[in-house]
Amino acid sequence: MLKSLEIYGQRNTLKIVLALNLLLVGTASLLYTNSLIAKLEEREENDVKLYARALVNVYDENADEDLTFITNEIMFVNQKNQVPTIYVDENHKIPKIPIHNYTFPPGTSDEEILGILEEELADMKEEHQPIVVEVDGKINGYIYYHNSLLLTQLRFFPYVLLAVMVTLGFLAYLAFSSARRAEQNRVWVGLAKETAHQLGTPLSSLMAWVEYLRSDPSVDHSVADEIEKDVKRLETIATRFSSIGSVPTLKSENIYETVSQFIAYLEKRISTKVKIHVENFLVDGKEVKINKLLFEWVVENICKNAVDAMGGIGKLTIRLMPLPRNEIAIDITDTGKGINKANLQKVFTPGYSTKKRGWGLGLTLAKRIIEEYHEGRLFVKSSEVGKGTTFRILLKENVMSEGPVVKGEKTVRSAS
Incomplete structure (x- = not known):
C-alpha cells in the first residue's frame, strides 16, 4: 500500500512539473512574440513616416521626375504592406482628392466613401498619434493609420x-x-x-x-x-468479487424485504451493543431493479463503517422513503463520531480510511456499484461531528410494482 501511494505521489509530482513547463513555455512565447510585435510596429511607423515624406513631393511643383517616380513606388509599397492610412489637411479635413490606402467597390459614391473614411478616421485617432506632413517647414496635413492585418x-x-x-x-x-x-x-x-x-x-x-x-x-x-x-455468506462474497469488472444482471426485487432480511443476518454478526432499526415508508411490495448480491454489499459496507464510527456502541437507523420523480431513498443513520467538513469529499476517495487497518476501498466500491451499475446515487446526506452521519442511497423505483399503501411504518429491531 505504501509503495502504491509512493507511485501516485511521483505521478502527482510529474503533473506539477508538466504544468510548470507548459507555463514556462507559454510565458516565454508570449514575451518573445511581444518583442517581435514591438519591432514590427516600429517598422510600420517608419514606413508611414516615409509615406508622409513622399507626400511632400506631391505638393512640390519643382519635384524631380525621377523623384516623383520613387515617390510613387514608396506609396505603392506602403499600400502593398496593407497599412491602412488616411491623409487629412492642416484643418483635419479629408481632401476631395483621395490620398489614402483604401480601395472601394466600383459604383461606390463619393458620399459613401467619405462616410466610411470618417468612421475609419475616428478609430485611427484613438489608436495612434498622427504623422505630421510638413512642406517647407509648414504643416501641410496629417496622416492617420491603423495597424496592418499582420500586426493585428x-x-x-x-x-x-x-x-x-x-x-x-x-x-x-x-x-x-x-x-x-x-x-x-x-x-x-x-x-x-x-x-x-x-x-x-x-x-x-x-x-x-x-x-x-x-x-x-x-x-x-x-x-x-x-x-x-x-459458508454461504462466503460464497456470496466470492461471487461478488468474481462479478467485479463485469456488467451485473439487475432484477426486480422487493427492496424492503431485501434490506430487512440482510439486516437480520448482519445484526447477529456485529456488536450486540448496536441497535438496528429498519423503518419502511414505502408502499407494500415496492420493487426496484437491483443486483441483490452487489446491493447487499453496499448496505454491508455502509453499516460496518457506521458500526466502526460508533465504536461498537450506538443506534443504527435504516429508513426507506418514497421521493418525487419515481425515486426511493434509503437513509442509513448512525450515532457515531461524524465526519468533519474537510473530509466530506474524501470519504469516497480510494485509499481514504480513518481505520488503522482499513484499505479505504469499501465506500469507493459502494459508490461505484450504486452509480455505475444501478444508475443511482450514493452520498453523505448530513453529518455532524460528535452526533453522527447519514448516508443516502437514491434508486429509481420500478413503476409497475404498485401495491397498497402501508399504514404507519414497519420496524425491525435488533435482539439486544
Whole structure:
C-alpha cells in the first residue's frame, strides 16, 4: 500500500512539473512574440513616416521626375504592406482628392466613401498619434493609420498560443488521470477475481465439513446450520468479487424485504451493543431493479463503517422513503463520531480510511456499484461531528410494482 501511494505521489509530482513547463513555455512565447510585435510596429511607423515624406513631393511643383517616380513606388509599397492610412489637411479635413490606402467597390459614391473614411478616421485617432506632413517647414496635413492585418494577427497570436497550450496541458492531465484510473481498475479487478478464485477450494471443503458435523449425533445441528450460513455468506462474497469488472444482471426485487432480511443476518454478526432499526415508508411490495448480491454489499459496507464510527456502541437507523420523480431513498443513520467538513469529499476517495487497518476501498466500491451499475446515487446526506452521519442511497423505483399503501411504518429491531 505504501509503495502504491509512493507511485501516485511521483505521478502527482510529474503533473506539477508538466504544468510548470507548459507555463514556462507559454510565458516565454508570449514575451518573445511581444518583442517581435514591438519591432514590427516600429517598422510600420517608419514606413508611414516615409509615406508622409513622399507626400511632400506631391505638393512640390519643382519635384524631380525621377523623384516623383520613387515617390510613387514608396506609396505603392506602403499600400502593398496593407497599412491602412488616411491623409487629412492642416484643418483635419479629408481632401476631395483621395490620398489614402483604401480601395472601394466600383459604383461606390463619393458620399459613401467619405462616410466610411470618417468612421475609419475616428478609430485611427484613438489608436495612434498622427504623422505630421510638413512642406517647407509648414504643416501641410496629417496622416492617420491603423495597424496592418499582420500586426493585428501577431498581437493576438501569443494569447491564442497560450490558450492552446493550456488546453493541451489540460487534455494531457485528463489523459494521465484516465490512464491512472484505468490502471487502478485493472489492478483491483484482477485482485478481486483472483481472490474469488482462491476462495473456491476452501469453501468446498468447508461445506463438506458442515455435512460431516450434521452426521455426528454428538454435535448440535444448530451449530452446523449457523456455520453453513457463514459458508454461504462466503460464497456470496466470492461471487461478488468474481462479478467485479463485469456488467451485473439487475432484477426486480422487493427492496424492503431485501434490506430487512440482510439486516437480520448482519445484526447477529456485529456488536450486540448496536441497535438496528429498519423503518419502511414505502408502499407494500415496492420493487426496484437491483443486483441483490452487489446491493447487499453496499448496505454491508455502509453499516460496518457506521458500526466502526460508533465504536461498537450506538443506534443504527435504516429508513426507506418514497421521493418525487419515481425515486426511493434509503437513509442509513448512525450515532457515531461524524465526519468533519474537510473530509466530506474524501470519504469516497480510494485509499481514504480513518481505520488503522482499513484499505479505504469499501465506500469507493459502494459508490461505484450504486452509480455505475444501478444508475443511482450514493452520498453523505448530513453529518455532524460528535452526533453522527447519514448516508443516502437514491434508486429509481420500478413503476409497475404498485401495491397498497402501508399504514404507519414497519420496524425491525435488533435482539439486544
